[in-house]
Amino acid sequence: MNQIITFGEVLMRISPRGNKKFIQSNAVEFYFGGTEVNVGISIANFGGKVKHISCISNDFIGDTAISYLNKFDLDTSEIVRSSRPLGVYFLEVGAVMRPSSISYNRSHSSFSEIEPSMVNWETSLENGNWFHWTGITPALCKGAQETLLEGLKLARKKGMQVSADPTYRSGLWKYGEEPQKVLAELIEYSTIFIGGINEINELLGTEYSYSNDDFIDASKELMEKFPSIEKVFDKIRTAKNASWHKIRARMWNGTEFRETRDLDITHIVDRIGTGDAFAAGLIHGLQNFNDYKAMQFGSAACAIKHTYQGDVNYANEREVISILEGNTSGRFNR
Template identity: 75%
Template structure:
């Protein structure tokens, strides 16, 4: 497998232990993550080669973040250092009917000052075969959007597969760029669409429903609008409460619709990064298996991420395959 390239902010997450609120506790834990980084580390845990591109603080926190990334085998050779602090977010973890709460402190972070001149894309993509982007990064700053677009243009010129997870979060787009216009520009440089009806409706200005029939029509509309996109994959989450969810997936590749069975997650340990785990499983799976098995792999990887604390999916290929094979009892492995 050749190298997968990810580009995005590295964040430090700070949380009270367990399911406590901040006002209950003076003991906190920290983790490193970030949407695209979570994808990259998960792929590395499956045995893939990964390079992450970002800007981190030039201090001991940045040193610690780089050490964390490297311990998973992810290359940090294209990460630059900044005098600004690393971005931080604070999380109170949900329980039963109580939802999680997040507060971000990233407006003046090290990544917020990134501009195209800071990334040598020719060097960064030299060993790459796949590049992954999400809608989080272009929403942060004009510099992040321009840097990402420059990388995607070169990636397509070099023939890399480009997967897009055009997550739309309205609260992030604060610098004057029109979100729809920006995402459309980037989707014209993409080959795999990872997203559901909400993302499709946002990009196309449509009102498709969540039915399988509408999903097929919406996916075909995406492929017609963006001719470079070859396949569409959608993760579906059904919430019983904050601690009990079901996950399944569906796909349309222009000729075939397939859907997986629900996977029950009856006790969620940590929901952060589960969508990233799905994307990582899909990227890895599409390089190893056919479309349907890749989707099964992605769904199982996503389900397993709910069992790990922190932003990153720590599962390996054997554990994912075991779930695909129906081994969901959680019995001891000796």
């Protein structure tokens, strides 16, 4: 059985309803998510087999989170439990010229006590053919960094594909490690790079611009520095305001540069998790299509995620392919 492995924190998101600020509201709604689990659920919705590995609170909130993952048929057999609470973040959803705002409460969460001894990677990767990681997890704590590194080493030893989305968020790195050094070590065990100029510049200490020519040159230098990287994919977002964005993607696969057309998102319902939707669509696409169609599928998956509330992309493969084929009118399906 081919199984995609994801490893990372599961979070609860709490938001006022609609586009209200907390001070306006006394009613909130909650969702479960987290960068890597968002990817896993989306892939499962496309028909893939996914196992998510994490550390979750041993209480009714943790039970509810696991039930949520199980609803999408994610394998949660390797999730460990903790006496610490589940991580939480608070979101005020912006509109038009008002941006969204996020506040995290995850410093002492259940996942923050993860240690390598808590994960049996031999068992966890037994049926795996693909491992996906992001830069969020190694930023959270030393234990998460070390646990991830052990998993990646074994995944490559087993010949698994490893996709890296080395998202860099400076506000998360609080335990004394140098982000560039940590991420570079993890990239050494990765084969697919999902990131753009910002991420490449951060890793290489370079100053490439956002042009296509610089993207190609940056990708070539990245592959030279990290020979395990076979392909580079970049999602490009152009924002007119908080409610209207355009999405396209580009790639360098070692021999060919390609770029998708813009997809117009004229009314954003929810932007959270859209990068994860791109990664999930790309991973699913690379397992089923050629590189260009995989990138198109990822871009379309990202676009349609903007229409769903919550952290997760609920679209199935047929719905994403419909967007990919240009059916963006939103007309009734009868």
